Amino acid sequence: MTRLLSRRTILTTLAVAPAALALAACNKAGEAEAEGSKPAETTKTADATKPAATPAAAAPQSSGSVNMAELLKPGVLPEKQLGKDDAKVTIIEYASMTCPHCAHFHETTLPELKTKYIDTGKVRLIFREFPFDPRAEAGFMLARCAGDNYFPMVDVLFKQQQNWAAAENVKDAMFQLSKLAGFTQESFNSCLTDQKLLDQVRSVQKRGQDEFKVDSTPTFFINGQTYKGALSIAEMSAIIDPLL
DSSP, rough: OOOOOOOOOOOHHHHHGGGGGGGGGHHHHHHHHTTOOTHHHHHHTTTTSSSSOOOOOOOOOOOOOOOOHHHHSSOOOOOEEEOOOSSSSSEEEEEETTTTHHIIIIIIIIIHOOOOOTTTEEEEEEEEOSSHHHHHHHHHHHHHHGGGGHHHHHHHHHHHHHHHEEEETTHHHHHHHGGGOOOOOHHHHHHTTTHHHHHHHHHHHHHHHHHHHHSSSSSSEEEEEEEESSOOOOHHHHHHGGGG
16 A cells, blocks of 8 residues: 655645656556456447447456445545435445546446436445545545535546646646636635645545555445446446346
């Protein structure tokens, strides 16, 4: 695991963090996908926005299981959830904002997952922070500071990931995106100098690592079973449908 940073504000750290840090999550997620035997996923899901029928797929093998009661215990930050509390299937996703595989899942799989399962009350998705580097931490902090715009902010950061995660002037790139969520320069600076929030985001990551053995992103827990890698909608369906 990438070690936690010293107690400097993220705003200060971003000024000196090299762009190579943005690849840390990719390396971790890459290991997980290689183990999960999904090397052609980008090709399979690149046209996922079209309403064509989802091809059948075998359910990927779970890499383990966790106690759902423990997994669902509240953490230091309020849960960010899509879907109804009484859904039959609960998905908990641990992701990093600088992970390309996480961005790929959110751009290609999540829209159809939302339409097919979340919006119909069958599935709820709980999204938890697992940053690997200062830029990912900053992205999550800004999403938290966006209040009710948490998920829209996450969506923007994932869609524009290539434009800010490896940018030389990352502070300016992130500020330009943050303005879309109503941030001013003052509120942007205030958010990224909030040491308590930074500690809380890191605590969510540490809990995932220590208690649930998360070591790569994205990692999904689906009704207690563990799956690693950016699952396609066909793979998600193969896991979810037998649980409904």
